[in-house]
Amino acid sequence: MVIVEPCPLSLAGVTSRAAVPALIRSGDPLKTLGLLAHHQPPCSFMFYGQPPLENISLTEFEAFAVDRLKLLKSVETLGVRHVKTTEDYKKKLETESKNLNFPYRPPSQTDQRKPQIGLSEHEKRRKDHISHFILRLAYCQTEDLRRWFIQQEVDLFRYRFNELEAKQKLEFLHKNNLQYNTISAEEKMSLQEKLINSSYNVSGITVKDQDFYKVPFQDALDLVRTRKVYLKAGYVYIPHQDIVAIVINDFRTRLSKALALAARSLPAVHSDERLQPLLNHLSHAYVGQDYSVQKNVGKISLEQIDSLSVKSFPLCMRQLHQALRENHHLRHGGRMQYGLFLKGIGLSLEQALQFWRLEFIRGKVDADKFDKAYTYGIRHMFGKEGKRADYTPYSCMKVILSNLPSQGDHHGCPFRHSDPELLKQKLQVYKVSPSGISQILELVKGMHYQLACQKYFELTHNVEDANFSLNHPNQYFVESQKALGGGGGGGGGGGGKDIKREMGTPQRSRENSAVRGSTAAPEAAASASRDLAEIPEDLDSYFQDA
Amino acid sequence: MPSSDYDSACLPDLLPLYYRRLFPFSQYYRWLNYGGVQKNYFQNREFSFTLKDDIYVRYQSFSTQSELEKEMQKMNPYKIDIGAVYTHRPSQHNTVKSGSFQALEKELVFDIDMTDYDDVRSCCSAADICSKCWPLMTIAVRVLDRALREDFGFHHLLWVYSGRRGVHCWVCDEAARKLSVTARSAVAEYLSLVKGGDEMVKKVVLTDPLHPFITESLKVVEKYFPQYALQDQEILSRKESINKVLALVPEDILFARNELLRDFQNERHPEKRWELVNDQASRKQSTAKKGHYFEKEIMLQYCYPRLDVNVSKGVNHLLKSPFSVHPKTGRISVPMDLKELDSFDPSAVPTISLICEELDRPRTGEEELEDVKENEKDATERRKIRDYKRTSLAKYVKLFDRFVDGLASSWKGELLRKSDLEKEF
Numbered sequence: 001m002v003i004v005e006p007c008p009l010s011l012a013g014v015t016s017r018a019a020v021p022a023l024i025r026s027g028d029p030l031k032t033l034g035l036l037a038h039h040q041p042p043c044s045f046m047f048y049g050q051p052p053l054e055n056i057s058l059t060e061f062e063a064f065a066v067d068r069l070k071l072l073k074s075v076e077t078l079g080v081r082h083v084k085t086t087e088d089y090k091k092k093l094e095t096e097s098k099n100l101n102f103p104y105r106p107p108s109q110t111d112q113r114k115p116q117i118g119l120s121e122h123e124k125r126r127k128d129h130i131s132h133f134i135l136r137l138a139y140c141q142t143e144d145l146r147r148w149f150i151q152q153e154v155d156l157f158r159y160r161f162n163e164l165e166a167k168q169k170l171e172f173l174h175k176n177n178l179q180y181n182t183i184s185a186e187e188k189m190s191l192q193e194k195l196i197n198s199s200y201n202v203s204g205i206t207v208k209d210q211d212f213y214k215v216p217f218q219d220a221l222d223l224v225r226t227r228k229v230y231l232k233a234g235y236v237y238i239p240h241q242d243i244v245a246i247v248i249n250d251f252r253t254r255l256s257k258a259l260a261l262a263a264r265s266l267p268a269v270h271s272d273e274r275l276q277p278l279l280n281h282l283s284h285a286y287v288g289q290d291y292s293v294q295k296n297v298g299k300i301s302l303e304q305i306d307s308l309s310v311k312s313f314p315l316c317m318r319q320l321h322q323a324l325r326e327n328h329h330l331r332h333g334g335r336m337q338y339g340l341f342l343k344g345i346g347l348s349l350e351q352a353l354q355f356w357r358l359e360f361i362r363g364k365v366d367a368d369k370f371d372k373a374y375t376y377g378i379r380h381m382f383g384k385e386g387k388r389a390d391y392t393p394y395s396c397m398k399v400i401l402s403n404l405p406s407q408g409d410h411h412g413c414p415f416r417h418s419d420p421e422l423l424k425q426k427l428q429v430y431k432v433s434p435s436g437i438s439q440i441l442e443l444v445k446g447m448h449y450q451l452a453c454q455k456y457f458e459l460t461h462n463v464e465d466a467n468f469s470l471n472h473p474n475q476y477f478v479e480s481q482k483a484l485g486g487g488g489g490g491g492g493g494g495g496g497k498d499i500k501r502e503m504g505t506p507q508r509s510r511e512n513s514a515v516r517g518s519t520a521a522p523e524a525a526a527s528a529s530r531d532l533a534e535i536p537e538d539l540d541s542y543f544q545d546a
Numbered sequence: 547m548p549s550s551d552y553d554s555a556c557l558p559d560l561l562p563l564y565y566r567r568l569f570p571f572s573q574y575y576r577w578l579n580y581g582g583v584q585k586n587y588f589q590n591r592e593f594s595f596t597l598k599d600d601i602y603v604r605y606q607s608f609s610t611q612s613e614l615e616k617e618m619q620k621m622n623p624y625k626i627d628i629g630a631v632y633t634h635r636p637s638q639h640n641t642v643k644s645g646s647f648q649a650l651e652k653e654l655v656f657d658i659d660m661t662d663y664d665d666v667r668s669c670c671s672a673a674d675i676c677s678k679c680w681p682l683m684t685i686a687v688r689v690l691d692r693a694l695r696e697d698f699g700f701h702h703l704l705w706v707y708s709g710r711r712g713v714h715c716w717v718c719d720e721a722a723r724k725l726s727v728t729a730r731s732a733v734a735e736y737l738s739l740v741k742g743g744d745e746m747v748k749k750v751v752l753t754d755p756l757h758p759f760i761t762e763s764l765k766v767v768e769k770y771f772p773q774y775a776l777q778d779q780e781i782l783s784r785k786e787s788i789n790k791v792l793a794l795v796p797e798d799i800l801f802a803r804n805e806l807l808r809d810f811q812n813e814r815h816p817e818k819r820w821e822l823v824n825d826q827a828s829r830k831q832s833t834a835k836k837g838h839y840f841e842k843e844i845m846l847q848y849c850y851p852r853l854d855v856n857v858s859k860g861v862n863h864l865l866k867s868p869f870s871v872h873p874k875t876g877r878i879s880v881p882m883d884l885k886e887l888d889s890f891d892p893s894a895v896p897t898i899s900l901i902c903e904e905l906d907r908p909r910t911g912e913e914e915l916e917d918v919k920e921n922e923k924d925a926t927e928r929r930k931i932r933d934y935k936r937t938s939l940a941k942y943v944k945l946f947d948r949f950v951d952g953l954a955s956s957w958k959g960e961l962l963r964k965s966d967l968e969k970e971f
């Protein structure tokens with residue numbers, strides 16, 4: 001292997017170690033993977049099928065990783081603020097990619113003559129490839145990290161794939177073994193009406209003109225889920241223009257499998273105390289505070305919860321709290337969402353048991369039944385039963401996207417899962433001004449639920465422009481306590497100030513000076529790279545022994 | 547009804563009899579073994595038992611049919627749940643290195659529970675059911691059965707009455723058993739039209755164009771709607787229920803609500819009133835673009851099946867087993883015959899006390915004759931067949947038999963293919 005700079009890293013070592021755990025023992029990863037004979041197909045940079053095989057310098061390693069984090073963070077922010085198919089979204093993502101020196105459009109014949117600024121196209125693709133694999137390692141560690149990483153990578157992929165020319169798309173399909181059959185003209189005509197009624201932007205004329213692929217429904221789950229495609233006898237009929245959904249599904253599945261495999265090899269990676277902080281910094285930089293780590297246990301008394309729910313709970317938790325007090329019961333989804341939130345703000349297991357029991361036995365559940373039916377679940381939340389996993393409080397994304405509320409449920413995101421009319425009434429009851437309400441409803445209409453919640457925060461805390469970007473109910477609570485304790489808050493007082501001291505500290509006094517939280521992106525990245533630079537020189541021996 | 551004499555206090559006496567003489571073990575094993583096509587499929591299957599005093603025992607597994615029989619006869623579970631097929635024997639899950647014990651496969655299941663319809667039925671609430679609301683289950687079965695067969699291409703669907711207030715569906719096709727969690731949730735969401743919790747008034751919103759799945763589902767709902775909603779539930783008869791229906795008329799055509807309220811004063815007949823709603827809807831359809839399916843939305847919100855997506859989604863989610871007893875009602879979870887679905891009466895489903903009592907009745911001459919004919923089977927097996935045939939359970943076991951026969955034809959092909967492959971080596 002060629003040593004480029006004083007501190008070379010063999011990426012083949014790191015990445016294949018994570019991608020194929022068995023290879024750690026097998027000695028010669030390159031041979032086992034059969035990669036040496038391969039050459040990379042033109043679009044391969046987008047599917048990340050094979051790990052990079054070269055050595056890179058420490059400087060590059062950190063720079064690449066940090067840049068990709070920035071890119072993925074932009075993907076996330078743009079995804080929240082814009083509809084993903086709009087020109088606005090595409091333009092902004094293109095600019096971000098350009099600024100960070102990532103490829104933003106796959107090269108085509110017509111592109112070749114364009115003058116290059118900064119890195120050459122080849123260098124950009126190399127950076128894209130390498131940085132993706134570094135982040136896989138950092139982001140395979142927990143389910144939350146994996147979900148975040150997959151979501152952003154999938155969005156990035158979708159944007160890039162959509163930029164391909166029709167011919168390139170087809171080429172891409174074939175290169176990735178997605179060879180589906182098109183249906184005959186006769187079949188197409190006989191299904192015409194159904195195809196029109198089940199696919200978007202398909203009319204009588206376009207049915208005739210375009211190919212429809214017959215694909216097993218398992219390969220097109222996103223289209224099935226949203227009923228955006230015709231489904232018959234287990235097959236979906238996909239117009240050529242929508243084939244992108246298939247490719248994305250395939251990308252998501254592969255990435256998710258790769259991360260699961262990588263996670264299994266982590267104990268080996270983690271046993272090295274030099275590598276662990278490096279990966280941890282990279283991963284913590286963007287998902288924000290880890291609210292499952294209890295820093296404030298016992299700092300809140302049960303008596304405070306009622307007043308805190310009015311002052312400092314986000315609407316979703318206030319709604320759950322109110323429903324619990326009214327019905328003396330919450331169904332499973334509500335217990336999970338609210339219970340984990342309460343754990344995150346500092347309730348101890350004993351307090352939680354007491355809290356739920358006191359409320360439930362006021363309803364139809366007697367103490368005996370409570371102990372039998374509900375104690376296990378609460379202990380489970382605190383990692384005392386079952387797999388003994390310490391469950392993480394739900395993030396906004398999780399609340400909005402997973403486990404939709406149904407009859408009898410009160411969980412979910414009120415901005416997403418309430419009738420606008422009911423939401424409006426509720427906000428009136430909570431004394432939000434009419435102009436504030438219409439601003440919130442406008443955001444809801446545009447499907448910006450987190451922004452709507454943030455607006456609610458600003459209005460109820462008398463803050464002009466909250467300088468954080470909301471992505472977690474527990475973050476809402478921490479920020480609210482900060483705002484109320486800081487003296488400027490509207491109807492503050494009470495428990496606000498006392499708790500604030502406790503809640504405020506963990507973020508600032510972290511042992512390793514890394515600034516967490518999503519707003520702190522550049523700082524976090526910078527501090528991550530500081531730590532990278534401190535890694536001792538013999539790190540390379542670690543990378544190379546694979 | 548004979549069920550009325552069921553007393554849950556007798557369960558400890560009845561269960562041993564039921565598991566010894568009536569539970570259809572051989573068909574049950576034949577089902578869950580799936581022809582032995584996949585190795586250890588039955589052996590790695592999780593069962594969980596609820597015992598007396600709500601003691602819940604998870605991760606039971608059995609290596610053979612006779613072990614299953616022996617254990618069930620020993621433990622006499624109040625309730626049996628079926629879980630997933632795992633990587634290892636569930637009974638040994640504690641000895642396996644953590645993380646490697648994983649759920650691999652399970653039937654795709656659906657659970658429809660009457661309590662989820664509490665906002666749209668006026669006759670009962672919570673766990674209660676009656677003949678006025680049971681049609682909701684009939685509609686649910688019809689809608690889902692059609693979609694699972696025609697849209698998803700599944701063939702082997704076992705519909706089971708839960709024993710109390712709902713129905714379960716077990717989709718047993720090989721492709722269904724192999725579905726991932728993501729795929730299961732996609733199927734369940736495809737099939738879900740009624741969305742939102744108590745914070746949502748309007749739970750069905752249709753957009754143009756209507757997907758063929760919705761059109762087909764509407765055909766089913768339309769068939770039952772007049773009798774069920776207008777006659778039995780009287781949704782357009784009383785003032786509060788009328789207001790509830792009209793709250794679903796979109797806000798931007800408030801005048802339509804008022805016109806309807808006015809017209810209703812001169813028209814008492816519920817079906818005529820519904821015609822008035824339809825008229826308003828078609829008038830709206832000719833003038834505007836948005837909200838022009840409100841009559842369909844109303845029908846769906848009142849009648850469309852409400853699925854518990856979480857039950858269908860999880861591979862490792864447990865579901866009450868067919869032929870398990872419902873401890874509260876004493877009724878057996880029996881398979882349902884779709885050919886006679888419209889006349890299915892949950893209150894006529896046999897209870898454990900009824901069938902145990904039937905066992906004690908003197909036998910008829912005809913039965914004795916039949917026994918002689920079956921003398922080629924071994925004695926205990928013969929006695930058990932004889933036993934259930936003398937009870938009201940017989941027709942449900944027969945139904946189950948027919949279902950497993952259908953399944954068997956699918957794995958026979960598979961076994962043939964496998965043995966051919968072996969011959970080639």
Ligand SMILES: [Zn+2]
Nearest residue numbers: 669670676679
């Ligand atoms: Zn009823």
